[in-house]
Amino acid sequence: MIGKRTVMAAALVAALFANGCSDESNAKTGADKDAHGCIASAGYKWCAKTSQCERPWELAQKEKFEKSEEAFNGFCGNK
Numbered sequence: 001m002i003g004k005r006t007v008m009a010a011a012l013v014a015a016l017f018a019n020g021c022s023d024e025s026n027a028k029t030g031a032d033k034d035a036h037g038c039i040a041s042a043g044y045k046w047c048a049k050t051s052q053c054e055r056p057w058e059l060a061q062k063e064k065f066e067k068s069e070e071a072f073n074g075f076c077g078n079k
Contacts, residue, residue, distance in 0.1 A: 047076035 038044040038053035047054040056072040065071045072078070 046078065048078055049076045
């Protein structure tokens with residue numbers, strides 16, 4: 001006889017498998033590049049001052065400004 005836990009575990013595994021087969025989960029890593037080629041999911045944002053993709057918290061540490069979006073945009077001259 002199959003117990004309730006076994007049935008529930010099987011249902012959970014089936015649900016997880018079905019969810020893993022959806023189109024959304026098959027999106028390629030790094031497919032979220034912006035107009036400058038910066039990958040947002042990796043934490044990169046465009047910085048006009050350096051003319052490259054930067055991780056705001058790393059640039060803030062390097063350039064000694066506050067770790068905030070406003071400070072990043074101010075340093076980079078972003079709108």
